Amino acid sequence: MENRFEKQQEEKQDWGAYVKPPQTSSPSQESEASAQNSAPLVQRYEPKEASLALCEQVRELLPALVESDGTIRPEMAATIFAHLTVCRDCAREFDELQRIVAVLNSLPMTPLPHDYSGLIMQRIEREMGGLYPLMELPPNWATSSWNGEAAQSTNPLNRSHSSEPIVQLLSQSTLPLRQRVILLGAFFATLLLFLTNGWGRTSLGASMSTLHDWLQQIAQATESVPFLGTIVAEGFGVLAQSVHLLEETYLHIGANAMRGVFFDVALATGIYLLYQGRNQKAKQAGI
Amino acid sequence: MRTETLVEHSDADLVRQTLCGNKTAYNTLVQRYQRQVYNLAYRMLGNAEDSGDLVQETFLRAYSALASFRQDASFLTWLYKIASNLCIDQLRSRKTRSALSLDSEREEGREPASEARCSAPEDMAVRGAVQEVVHHAIQNLPERYRQVVVMRHLQDMSVEEIAQALDLPTGTVKTHLFRAREMLRGRLRPVLEMEADGK
Numbered sequence: 001m002e003n004r005f006e007k008q009q010e011e012k013q014d015w016g017a018y019v020k021p022p023q024t025s026s027p028s029q030e031s032e033a034s035a036q037n038s039a040p041l042v043q044r045y046e047p048k049e050a051s052l053a054l055c056e057q058v059r060e061l062l063p064a065l066v067e068s069d070g071t072i073r074p075e076m077a078a079t080i081f082a083h084l085t086v087c088r089d090c091a092r093e094f095d096e097l098q099r100i101v102a103v104l105n106s107l108p109m110t111p112l113p114h115d116y117s118g119l120i121m122q123r124i125e126r127e128m129g130g131l132y133p134l135m136e137l138p139p140n141w142a143t144s145s146w147n148g149e150a151a152q153s154t155n156p157l158n159r160s161h162s163s164e165p166i167v168q169l170l171s172q173s174t175l176p177l178r179q180r181v182i183l184l185g186a187f188f189a190t191l192l193l194f195l196t197n198g199w200g201r202t203s204l205g206a207s208m209s210t211l212h213d214w215l216q217q218i219a220q221a222t223e224s225v226p227f228l229g230t231i232v233a234e235g236f237g238v239l240a241q242s243v244h245l246l247e248e249t250y251l252h253i254g255a256n257a258m259r260g261v262f263f264d265v266a267l268a269t270g271i272y273l274l275y276q277g278r279n280q281k282a283k284q285a286g287i
Numbered sequence: 288m289r290t291e292t293l294v295e296h297s298d299a300d301l302v303r304q305t306l307c308g309n310k311t312a313y314n315t316l317v318q319r320y321q322r323q324v325y326n327l328a329y330r331m332l333g334n335a336e337d338s339g340d341l342v343q344e345t346f347l348r349a350y351s352a353l354a355s356f357r358q359d360a361s362f363l364t365w366l367y368k369i370a371s372n373l374c375i376d377q378l379r380s381r382k383t384r385s386a387l388s389l390d391s392e393r394e395e396g397r398e399p400a401s402e403a404r405c406s407a408p409e410d411m412a413v414r415g416a417v418q419e420v421v422h423h424a425i426q427n428l429p430e431r432y433r434q435v436v437v438m439r440h441l442q443d444m445s446v447e448e449i450a451q452a453l454d455l456p457t458g459t460v461k462t463h464l465f466r467a468r469e470m471l472r473g474r475l476r477p478v479l480e481m482e483a484d485g486k
Contacts, residue, residue: 063465069446099479100468103421104440109322110329113339117317120346121310128351133308278355 058083058090066097181270188266192259208247215240298362305353313353317346320363323442324370330437331374333426341377345370360451367442367452371434378430417478424474432467435460 058080064071065080072080084091219236222229296315304312324345328338348369349356356365425433434453438444446464450457472479 063461063468067446067464096472096476096479097468100472100475101440103417103475103479104425104436104471107330107418107421107441109326109441112322112325113335115318116321116325116339116342116346117314120317120321120343121314123343123347124310124313124350127347131351132306132353 054083055087055090058087059093062090062094062097065094066101180273184269184273185266188262192262208243208250212240212243212247215243299358302353302356302358302362305350313350316362320366321346323363324366327367327370327437327442328374330422330425330441331371331430331433332377333422337377341370341373344373348373360448364444364448364452367438367444368454371438371453374434375430420478421471421475424471427474428467428470432463432470435463436467436471439464 215236219233223233301312301316325338325342328341438449446457446460450460
């Protein structure tokens with residue numbers, strides 16, 4: 001009957017191939033082996049005798065072992081160390097790795113040639129003095145205690161405000177971005193007024209059919225002029241066609257649907273501009 | 288009086304105070320981290336003058352983008368992110384410049400200065416400048432490897448923090464570290480042997 005316990009023990013010897021001497025076939029080799037047995041473990045086997053695949057496995061794990069970052073379990077570490085005691089090449093590699101890490105870690109922090117804070121604050125004042133405040137100062141920030149746990153709990157600045165990023169984002173876009181969004185909004189609002197309001201169309205003469213007629217007249221007038229005139233006429237013709245198409249769509253789907261379409265376009269453009277502005281700021285910061 | 292208490296305050300609070308318009312708070316942050324940023328720059332760029340400029344630029348950019356700092360990572364990691372990007376930009380522009388000057392030196396039949404400097408690490412070690420040799424070996428690493436080595440061994444950052452600062456997966460950071468150490472092992476072997484013999 002098969003002895004399962006013996007088999008299990010043999011399987012466990014996977015790492016221990018270096019601990020056990022290899023089987024010898026002749027009596028002369030046996031005497032050599034017994035002579036080797038008396039020598040220290042490290043000198044007993046050359047790496048040629050060891051499994052190269054196992055050495056490769058161990059070497060792959062050496063950086064993690066040097067790093068000691070917890071990725072290698074203690075039992076695995078023990079097995080690797082057992083291997084290192086018998087494999088000279090792997091032991092040398094481990095030793096070199098350790099020395100490299102030690103040499104790198106021993107490099108001192110370079111002292112600052114001088115304090116840059118004054119210079120930096122001067123440049124901030126000069127180049128971007130008006131950038132902040134973005135947020136309102138909490139009423140008690142100056143009077144609250146700034147150390148210990150009490151400060152952590154009582155100071156309103158320590159609390160996390162879910163709305164802060166939005167506040168920051170809106171305030172951050174104070175400048176060109178906010179102006180762009182306002183201008184865009186005004187433009188779409190005016191367009192909506194022209195398109196959906198009878199007064200807008202009639203009083204300002206922005207009726208689409210009138211516009212269509214005008215564009216067609218211009219196209220016809222310029223058509224007679226050779227070369228450039230023909231090109232200009234083509235351009236105006238296309239514009240007139242587009243206005244006509246818009247007018248047809250407007251009459252067909254109605255003013256409310258048109259308002260909705262323009263609102264969607266305005267919203268999408270606004271979101272795009274905000275996103276672009278944010279990216280631009282991060283890019284400027286080198287992030 | 289306020290400055291004294293600000294020194295003890297956390298980064299997150301100093302950032303919020305800066306956003307509220309308190310410049311002293313930002314000054315405290317600069318004083319707190321300028322040395323770390325300078326060291327990162329110094330090990331990446333290799334000279335004090337450029338490193339000083341880079342410290343200034345990093346803190347200016349951080350100030351202008353402070354509102355976008357979301358505190359997912361520490362303020363220092365965020366600073367490192369800005370500084371390392373600036374370092375890469377600087378190294379790239381320097382590479383372009385040196386390629387041009389290298390061509391002109393070769394045209395004139397002179398040996399490029401940088402190659403002459405790199406050629407004899409043993410000599411430098413004999414002069415007792417082991418640290419100088421190591422510093423020089425780091426300087427000669429490819430940029431991406433240099434970044435992780437400097438952050439891991441000189442700034443004492445964890446692999447996760449480096450991954451966060453460089454926007455890289457942790458596996459990639461580990462691979463870069465491994466390759467960087469392999470390169471350094473090859474280049475610093477004489478120094479390591481000399482040190483071992485000395486001991």
